[in-house]
Amino acid sequence: MRKSFLTKLTGITVAVSLLLAATACSSQDASSNAGSEGSASSGADNGVSSEAGSEGSIIKVSMGRQTLQNVTFPDGDTYEDNAYIRMAENKLNIDITDEFEANGDDYDRQVSLALSAGDIPDMMKVNTLDEVQELYENDLIADLTGVYEEYASDYLKSVYDSYEGRAMENVTFDGMMMALPGTNTDSGPSIVWIRSDWMEQLGLNIDEDQDGCITIEDVEAIAKEFMDKNPENAENVVGIALAPWLTSGDPDGTFSMNSIAYALGAFPKTWMEKDGNVVYGSTSEEMKQALAVASGWFQEGILDPQVGTRTWDDITALLANGQCGITFGTWHIPDWLLNNVYALNSNAKFEAYALADANGKVNCKHNNATAGYIVVSKDFDHPEIAIQIANLFYDELVNSKELLEEYPEVASYVADGVDGSSRPFNIEVNSYTSLLDDYSDLERCLNGEITVEEVRTSEQRSNATSISAYLEGNEDATGWSKYHSRSKGVELIQTLTEKNQFSWLTPIFPQTTPTMETNLANLEKLEEETFIKIVTGDIDVESGFEQFVTDWNKQGGEQIISEIAEQLQ
Amino acid sequence: MxxxxxxxxxxxxxxxxxxxxxxxxxxxxxxxxxxxxxxxxxxxxxQDFVPAKGLFKSEFVGLKHFIYMFQLPDIGKIIRNTMVIALGKMIFGMILAIAFAILLNEIRIKFMKKTVQTIVYLPHFLSWVVLASVVTNLFGLDGSVNQFFTSIGLDKINFLGSSKVFPGLIIGTDVWKEFGYSSVIYLAAITSIDPGLHEAATMDGASWWKRVWNVTIPGMLPIILLMTAMNLTSILSAGFDQIYNLYSPIVYETGDVLDTYVYRIGLVGRQYSFGAAVGLCRSIVGMALLLSANALTKKLTDQKIF
Known part of the structure; x- marks a missing residue:
């Protein structure tokens, strides 16, 4: 009798606790709300410290910072405590602490969480304008209009002005500047990077007219040769590997099949105008052809048989292990991704090519003028510090030689190419034509037309030094990286621009519409799922793609298009 | 007095x-x-929940999020995936745990019994984040399992990239991870069975099978029923961390479950209210199942769970 009562009691307890576990989802959301009350107290903390600041002591600044995986710091340095941070702290009399740090997508999740808790650090980077807007609507961030006017240096203002208002327009809400935008120059195409040491070894020759353009057939042929001959005797060789998402909204999407699509006239994940109508690039007829090419490669075994489950890190490993010798990516991947190949094999060399369409033109699209935004908490009493940090890093550090003499450890950071994400703000603020402007200095310096001292920016000066050293036989990894990213990557963009080989598309950059908010995530799922299935042959290209277009329109795509069209009017 | x-x-x-x-x-x-x-x-x-406005000032929208949820084009497929995987885990997990408990109980060497038990329930304490990479290395296209298949002349199977195999992989690896741990409770139930019953059965000439079938299992029945009812409450959660660490768009067809879907749409897209609506629905379904399981066991066996 007693025992059965006990059993019952345990039963009830377990039952109740399990039920509670089942409601855990909703309870999590509620606890996040509790955090919003907590924000008031953190605001009070700031008040105390800033009062101290006005008496000439150190002002505390908490930050949310997006980091990068595999960044090599000099011994002992971290994201929170490195030469750049120390310089900012010393110059501006502040103390920077990181409230949160995270890589890539994880960072966006951190921002989401901070936003839902209503408790944000004094300054943080956010990646999208929608987040800025949400922060603005929730009244969490400060209006920077006044401090920008007062504190921003003339140079900094001229950089933003080079976008003819497009940069500032993006961050202006109801006439107020709500964020410091990172600028976004055109990134150029997704370059085809091919192991040139292998091509030499196997006696392969492409691009005989030396214009930097090759065709889809060339890529296919090279991939086949690399697989057959396997120059590094690696196990499980792979012709071409692609990331699971296959296409990217950025023209230069690394590990994406963008360049194949662009060469066929398709612009995946792009809103654009065509014959007076708004269209979505992924649903175009040309996209189907691009998928047909990839699917053909999959059947022939040129495309990685594990495409879809092969992660970003896996693909990097394929390249580093010499299992794969062709990849697609932006001009600066030698600095942070292909350097992994060099680390394992110092004989590795890459050549950069662009994929041309049937008319010999390289299709590419313009970027939005801004990318990455620094927002300042409404509760932070010194919003001008954000502008001062920007002045320091995007004006003084770029233009002043004295600053580097004053801070030799920063000079060595620049010289060693320690990643820019280690600066307090992980955004870039460059003038619209900066990429090619900077390169022209570098090129003239390497040609001997000007001396290193005459190069305008400190970053390019250090690039010039390390590239010259590399060309003279120094096997330093930075030299290898900079040589490949500049003298190969940017050089290609420069050549194509000079010879007028680019055919530019200006996409539409719509605000998030109501239907996008509710349906876009689902549409993206539909797109990714269908595309990977088409490529791996799970569904037929013709009928599968047609079905996709129908479903896409039916599940909200059509609605979104009409909403964007309305926005444009 | x-x-x-x-x-x-x-x-x-x-x-x-x-x-x-x-x-x-x-x-x-x-x-x-x-x-x-x-x-x-x-x-x-x-509500249309806005964090800054808080819980009591956000605008009420009635059943909007519930209606939206059931209008999502993939919702049927996702609920189906969730139930297939959750039921599979539950059924196979229980059968294996019960069988294992009965067999383990037969081991007479105490040292052996303890050692086997410990070894078998250790995986329970490992996180799926860690185990996912083990699974990927074993079952990937170049993994050990496929290498074995090739060596005996079979075709490779893309376990992680095939919609047909993926749910099986998820169920199988979860059962492997958890059966040892869940067998502990069944083992306890077995030891509480009066040894006199076994002795009497042996006297009457019952074989080992007969004793298992007519003494051990009936003795465990209340616990088995209890566990079934408990497990039924989680029928709509198929294990987020496991699937999230192993799936990819290529297996969304059969591998995308309620948790992962809500995570992608709700949390990453910051649709809190929608997430809460799904959570609430799931709790209601869980509670309804628990109550009906209780009523059913009362009717069938005249024993109540609570």
Whole structure:
């Protein structure tokens, strides 16, 4: 009798606790709300410290910072405590602490969480304008209009002005500047990077007219040769590997099949105008052809048989292990991704090519003028510090030689190419034509037309030094990286621009519409799922793609298009 | 006189039990703090929740999020995937755990018994984040399992990239991870069966099979029923961390479950109210299943869980 009562009691307890576990989802959301009350107290903390600041002591600044995986710091340095941070702290009399740090997508999740808790650090980077807007609507961030006017240096203002208002327009809400935008120059195409040491070894020759353009057939042929001959005797060789998402909204999407699509006239994940109508690039007829090419490669075994489950890190490993010798990516991947190949094999060399369409033109699209935004908490009493940090890093550090003499450890950071994400703000603020402007200095310096001292920016000066050293036989990894990213990557963009080989598309950059908010995530799922299935042959290209277009329109795509069209009017 | 004595005893008894009540108190406190108070958050499911406006000032929208949820084009497929995987885990997990408990109980060498038990339930304590990379290395296209297949002349199977195989992989690896741990409770049930019953059965000439079937299993039945009912409450959660670490768009067809879907759409897209609505639906389904399982067991076996 007693025992059965006990059993019952345990039963009830377990039952109740399990039920509670089942409601855990909703309870999590509620606890996040509790955090919003907590924000008031953190605001009070700031008040105390800033009062101290006005008496000439150190002002505390908490930050949310997006980091990068595999960044090599000099011994002992971290994201929170490195030469750049120390310089900012010393110059501006502040103390920077990181409230949160995270890589890539994880960072966006951190921002989401901070936003839902209503408790944000004094300054943080956010990646999208929608987040800025949400922060603005929730009244969490400060209006920077006044401090920008007062504190921003003339140079900094001229950089933003080079976008003819497009940069500032993006961050202006109801006439107020709500964020410091990172600028976004055109990134150029997704370059085809091919192991040139292998091509030499196997006696392969492409691009005989030396214009930097090759065709889809060339890529296919090279991939086949690399697989057959396997120059590094690696196990499980792979012709071409692609990331699971296959296409990217950025023209230069690394590990994406963008360049194949662009060469066929398709612009995946792009809103654009065509014959007076708004269209979505992924649903175009040309996209189907691009998928047909990839699917053909999959059947022939040129495309990685594990495409879809092969992660970003896996693909990097394929390249580093010499299992794969062709990849697609932006001009600066030698600095942070292909350097992994060099680390394992110092004989590795890459050549950069662009994929041309049937008319010999390289299709590419313009970027939005801004990318990455620094927002300042409404509760932070010194919003001008954000502008001062920007002045320091995007004006003084770029233009002043004295600053580097004053801070030799920063000079060595620049010289060693320690990643820019280690600066307090992980955004870039460059003038619209900066990429090619900077390169022209570098090129003239390497040609001997000007001396290193005459190069305008400190970053390019250090690039010039390390590239010259590399060309003279120094096997330093930075030299290898900079040589490949500049003298190969940017050089290609420069050549194509000079010879007028680019055919530019200006996409539409719509605000998030109501239907996008509710349906876009689902549409993206539909797109990714269908595309990977088409490529791996799970569904037929013709009928599968047609079905996709129908479903896409039916599940909200059509609605979104009409909403964007309305926005444009 | 009799009554007085009785009263006195109750008072004394109550006093001696006071200490136990105190012991329950901290647990109860945390239960209320972390489980009951947050239930207020359920309101969110009926609002367009904006964090800055808070729980009580956000706009009420009624059943909007529930309607939206059932209008999602993939919702049927996702609920189906969730139930297939959750039921598969539950059924195979229980069968294996019960069978394992019965077999383990037969081992007479105490040292062996303890060792086997420990080895088998260790995986329970490993996180899926860690185990996912083990699974990927074993079952990937170049993994050990496929290398074995090639060596005996079979075709490679893309376990992680095939919609047909993926749910099986998920169920199989989960059962492998958890069966040892869940067998502990069945083992306890077996040991509580009166040995006299086994002796009597042996005297009557019952074979080992007969004894398992007619003594052990009936003795375990209440626990088995209890566990089934408990597990039924989680029919709509198929294990987020496991699937999230192993799936990819290529297996969304059969591998995308409610948790992962809501995570992608709800949290990453910051649609809190929608997330809360799905959570609430799931709790209601879980509770309904628990209550009906209880009623059913009462009817069938005349035993109640609670």
């Amino acid at each position: 009799e009554g007085m004595k009785n009263k006195k005893r109750t008072a004394a008894k109550r006093r001696s039990e006071m200490s136990y009540h105190f012991m329950v108190f901290p647990g109860l406190f945390f239960l209320i703090l972390f489980s009951y108070i947050p239930m207020v958050g359920v309101i969110m499911a009926f």
